Amino acid sequence: MTAGRSGRRRRRRTGVLLAVLVVAAVAGLLLWQDGAGPAGQSPTAGPESASPAQGTVGPGGVPPGRLALARMQLDHLEVRGWDRTSDFRRQEFGPAWSDDVEVEFGHNGCNTRDDILRRDLGNLVLRPGTCFVQSGTLIDPYTASTIEFVRGPRTSGSIEIDHVVSLADAWYKGARAWDRQRRLDFANDPLNLLAVSPTANFDKAYRDASSWLPPNEAFRCDFVARQIEVKTAYHLWLSAKEKRALEAVLAHC
Structure with a gap:
């Protein structure tokens, strides 16, 4: 040769x-x-199989592949000003926690709030013969505090369900043009929902990443990755200030 x-x-x-x-x-x-599913679908595990995936993770417990994808998605999200054609109204997103949706857990006979409680809580106890959560334990991702949940008229409020991308933020950044079913799907999509403490939920309110990040710094990489995933799935845009804030967090992930 x-x-x-x-x-x-x-x-x-x-x-x-x-x-x-x-x-x-x-x-x-x-x-x-x-694993993230098609647009509008959630990558999260079902209520009965919520164990975290095993494998290599980066800072904040986020897999490097997910962070790489978030950075790529962020580069492709549109940057525009707010659409203030009409004011945000909660009723435009339909009845709260509707099961009549075309996203994960939809049409399963359970309301969305209980779907998320079953997914996010540990030490779970269900009311016999129902999908209602009777009790459980939440490690609040926003504050890292532990909340013992017991269902009842005076105690159920110890945990709230937050829209990671708030409904108001979505309204002003693309959702105003959607039909009612798409808004209903968005409001109940598990991809955009987390069980959290009432204090953190109230503090976050409608704000985007430019004006609010979780006090629990260990969760910030996961939080911004989730916001980017949601905005990508639903083709929502960003403000310039919001994009800079997301980039700043990802730079340390």
Whole structure:
């Protein structure tokens, strides 16, 4: 075999190896993205199987593949000013915690609030023969505090369900143009919902990442990744200030 022919074969083998590595990297990223489901669908586990995935994670417990995808998605989100054509009204997003939706857990016979409580709480006890959560324990992602939940007229309020991208923020950044079913789906999509403490939920209110981040700094990478995922899934835009805030958090993830 001549030296020239041997060199060409080595170059071909090297080229094939590089191609395989590139394909594997892209496939890994797409595999994580596939877990997020189609637009409007949630990547979260069902209420009965909410155990976190095992594997390598980055700062804040977020897998590197998810962070890479969030950065890529952020680069592609549109930046615009607020659409103030009409004021936000909660009723435009339909009745609270409706099961009549085309997103995960929809049409399962349970209200959305209990779906999220079953997904997010540990030490879970259900009311016999129902999907109602009777009691459980929440580690509030926003504050890292522990909340013992017991269902009752005076105690159920110890946990609230937050829209990670608030309904008001969505309204002014694209949702005003949606039909009522899409707004109802958005308001009940588990991708955009977290069980949290009432204090943190009240403090966050309608604000985006430019004016509010979780006091629990360990959760901030997860929080901004989730906001980016939601806005990507629903084609909502960002304000310029909001994008800078998201970039600043991701820079430390």
